[in-house]
Amino acid sequence: MSHETIKNIRHTLTYSVVRGFIAFVNVIPRSLAVFLGAWVGLTLWAVLRRERHKALRHLSLVYKQSLSDAEKRGIARRFFINSGKNLADVARFQKHYETELRHLVEVDGLEHFDRAYRAGKGMFGVTGHIGNFELLAVHMAGLGYDIAVIGREMYDTRLDRMLVGNREAFGLTNISTEESPKRLLSWLKEGKAVGVLMDTDSIRVRSMFVPAFGRLSNTPVGQTLLGLRAGAAFVPIACVRIPGDRYRIIVKPPIEYQPTGDDQKDVYEVTLRCTQALEEIIDKYRDQWIWIHNRWHTRPE
Numbered sequence: 001m002s003h004e005t006i007k008n009i010r011h012t013l014t015y016s017v018v019r020g021f022i023a024f025v026n027v028i029p030r031s032l033a034v035f036l037g038a039w040v041g042l043t044l045w046a047v048l049r050r051e052r053h054k055a056l057r058h059l060s061l062v063y064k065q066s067l068s069d070a071e072k073r074g075i076a077r078r079f080f081i082n083s084g085k086n087l088a089d090v091a092r093f094q095k096h097y098e099t100e101l102r103h104l105v106e107v108d109g110l111e112h113f114d115r116a117y118r119a120g121k122g123m124f125g126v127t128g129h130i131g132n133f134e135l136l137a138v139h140m141a142g143l144g145y146d147i148a149v150i151g152r153e154m155y156d157t158r159l160d161r162m163l164v165g166n167r168e169a170f171g172l173t174n175i176s177t178e179e180s181p182k183r184l185l186s187w188l189k190e191g192k193a194v195g196v197l198m199d200t201d202s203i204r205v206r207s208m209f210v211p212a213f214g215r216l217s218n219t220p221v222g223q224t225l226l227g228l229r230a231g232a233a234f235v236p237i238a239c240v241r242i243p244g245d246r247y248r249i250i251v252k253p254p255i256e257y258q259p260t261g262d263d264q265k266d267v268y269e270v271t272l273r274c275t276q277a278l279e280e281i282i283d284k285y286r287d288q289w290i291w292i293h294n295r296w297h298t299r300p301e
Contacts, residue, residue, distance in 0.1 A: 015158050022091040030100060033088040034245050041084025045077050055079065055291035062213040078287035082241055086132040093138060094169050105139050105239070109251030113193075116233035116254045117145055122188030123233040123254075124223050126274045128199030129290035130282055136239035136249060137195045138170045146192040148173035150184070150223075152204075177205060181226055188230040195237075196223045198271075199278060199290075201297050209300050210272045213279060218298035224271045228259065234270060236277035240285045252277050 021040075025033040045052060055076035063072065089101060116123045125140070125147070127133055141147045149172055167174050175183060175194075187194060201207075201218040206225070209216040227234055236252040255273045259266050282289045 025088050025091045026095050030089075030092065030096065031245075033092060034085045037084035037086070037088030038081045039084070040087070041080040041082070042077075044084070045080035051292045052076065054294065058291045058293075058295065061215065061296065075287045076291055079289070079291055082131075082288050085241065085245065086135075089132060090134045093134075097138065097142075097170070101135070102139065102142060104245070105135070105247045105249060107139075107143075107249040107251065109253075110143075110249075112251045112253045113140070113145075113235055113237065116235050117191075117193055119233060120191040121231045121233065122191055122227070123193045123235055124227050125193055125195045125235050125237045126198050126223065126278065127195065127236070127238050128197055128278045128282065129293065130199075130238050130278070130285065131240035131288045132247060133195075133197065133239060134167075135247060136237065137167065137172055139239070139247075139249060140193070140195075141171050146173075146190075147171075147195060148175050148184075148187050148192065149195045150175050150177060150197075152177045181222065184226055185230060188226065188232050194223070196220075198223060198274060199295065200293060201295050203298065207298075208268060208271060210268065210275055212275050212295065215296050216300055217275070217296055219271055219275060221267050221271050224267045224274075225263075228257075228263070228266055228270065234274055236274060236281070238278070238281045238285075240281070240288055250281055252281075 025036060028036075056072055059067070059072040059075060067075075092101070113123075113125070125136075127136060137147055137149050149167060151167075151174055173187075175187075184194060198220050199212070200220065202220065203218075205220045206222050207218045208221045210219045211217065212219065224234070226232075234255040234257075236255070237250065239247055239249045242248045255270055255277065257266065257270050257273070
């Protein structure tokens, strides 16, 4: 068989497993679904040796000797478990959000989000791959805000349609990273909100090196450029798991900035402050951030 055929078979198998998982967790109680998700995460922790190694390596890069090897291992292991639990809840969105999940979410600092939104100049809800970021967008849209999310298309169009359909079912507008920035700028000028994940190292988007956890990190700046052009607000926000398998949305005050006329400097400063705000949340909820991502892969020349 050709490489392309093998790849298609693998993608089809993955799609079938995802469809089966979604179907199953929607016919069982949430407590059992979350328990199953935890076991899926624990199983992946056990079998994905490469990802486990990356998580431990990145924890060592950040925390060095301030944490013992056992503590780092515990954080990484719990990240896999938490991710499995989050996956189970995301899979249950369309059938169970209104009757079940929305009542398990509390919002801390909603006044910051609301004030920035009501200013009418548009806003970026800047977040990262921490906690349940899919639930974050759904819940804020459910509170009555017009929200778009920026997402990169998945490798399998069937999975991509499934994910986008899940978002659009709750009134979210999905904007692909392949679309023209003009659409985002227009959305901001209408006074609406955009959710953006800004904690990834990607060569596919415009980026700049800013410190994250003390190390220069290749960080997306497209959202900063557009936000500054529109005069929009930048509000750090995240949705984390809390005891009892509930959620807390943490909204920090908008990033304060005064344009200096030096675009390069302004973009750097705003991106840095957004990164620092997210870093504070990640440091408090260490076992909920995506330590398996190669955040520091790209290095300055």
